[in-house]
Amino acid sequence: MRITVISGGQAGARFIRGLVDRLPHAPDPAELTVIANTGDDLSLWGLRACPDIDGLLAEISDDPVSASSAVAGELAALDVHPQWYPVTDGEVATHLARTAWLGQGATLSEVTARLAERRGLPRRGVRLLPMSDVPVETHAVLDGEHEQQAVHVQQWRHELGAPPAARFVVAGMDRAVAAPGVLDALREADLVLLAPADPVLSVGIVLGVPGVRDALRGTSAPVVGVCPDLATLAPSLAAVGAEPTSAAVAGLYRDLLDGWLTGTDDAPTRGAARWTTRQVDLARPADEVAADALALAESLRP
Template sequence: MRITVISGGLAGAQFVSGLVDQLQHSPDRAEVTVIANTGDDITLAGLRACPDLDGLLAELSDDPPATTTGVTDELTSLGVHPGWYRASDGEVAVQLARTAWLGQGATLSEVTSTLAQRRGLNERGVRLLPMSDVPVETHAVLDGEQEQQAVHVQQWRHGLGAPTATRFIVAGMDRATAAPGVLDALREADVVLLAPADPVLSIGIVLGVPGVRDALRGTSAPVVGVSPALADLGPSLAAVGAEPTSAAVAGLYRDLLGGWLAGPDDAPAAGARWTTRHVDLTRPAALVAADALALAQDLRA
């Protein structure tokens, strides 16, 4: 079975890790392709950070990187790194390697493939793809006293505490194309899963890459989404005029969904054309992933 997951953020990475763990206990062979949001990517102190890719690498690795933060702490004290972005020493090592390889002419897909191989993802049956090889960065537009200001979404989230944003803009999206393998992974999948990530700033950014949404509309695979934790999503949902409810999040995917996993007390979306299944989403990620797969297989039947 070919499973394609669109992912972003820590919750998305944990969901993917749970899915892979679940599949390793299944007698059926499965191939998992993960398409990661790169709209959170940022260059700090000359190093290219890809938070969502790096989060997936860490979650899926049998040999997770060092978690101490001595390097960024020292860089911050020297005034060349912002205190609001504390990368671990292992993440800094990845950023150094990525920056060097990109500088030598490698694409982000090639760099990601090398890092994934180093972390043992291939042995676990996982292929990790960036959504695009073109640099794309999301910014929040904030109202100032006299004029609006755009700040990188990482600074907006971690440095400013996610204040009210007028809108989000995605620098580079006008030049972006899907990375090699992305559209085929969607078209040829047996199951497509939308991880429980921010529908505006994670999944929504991937869906904004030209061709991705059309590929999802055209795939014969059932598309099943998982409702994210809503507590921290109010600011991003408000910027697109959506309420912080499971039904509102599902509505953002209304042209794509075949199935939706919601919490036990979540009200279904009015007039929904997809199948909603209510489960306990606070259980371990492997169990939630199993529920998503079960719903997808029911839709395939």
């Protein structure tokens, strides 16, 4: 059973962890490929950070990195900026290693594979891929008194508190190509899941990589999306003119979905859309939600 998941953000990472915890209890052995959003990547203090990849590494690993924050405290004491980005000592070590390896000529895919090996992901049957080896960064465009200003999406979230954005732009997407293995993982999957992550700033960025959306349209695997926490989505959905509802989020994937797992009753059913909707309690533990997503996807296999 080859399962491919498109993911990003903390909620997506928790869902992946739940999926990893659930797979050993599945009736068939499974291989899990996770395609991570890299639109949140940024450079800080001379180091390259990949928040969504690092969140997945931390969540899936049984050997978590240090959660102490001595480095962050020292940076603040030295008045080194920016200070709005949350970082732990273990994450600084990861950023140092990534920056060094990238500087030596390794691709982001190669670096991610090394980090995944260190965290034990292959032993758990997980292959972690960045969406692209080309640097891509998402920015929020904000209306100012006299002109618009673009800020990195991480700064928009952590320092500014996600104020209303006129739109989002993805620097580097015009040069991006899917990382090695990404398109094959979608085309050759038995099941494809869209994690309960931001459909605009996480999953949506991955879908913007040339070839990814076409690969999903062309795959013979059922594609099942899981509705994210709607309470957190209003700022990003508003920028694309969508309401924070399950139906609106599903609509952003309307050309891709075969199934939609939702926690509300406002999502369109088979009569109003081309996909099958199943309503469950999405507030349950992540492994139970993952089991529901797998069950829905299995029910839709030819």
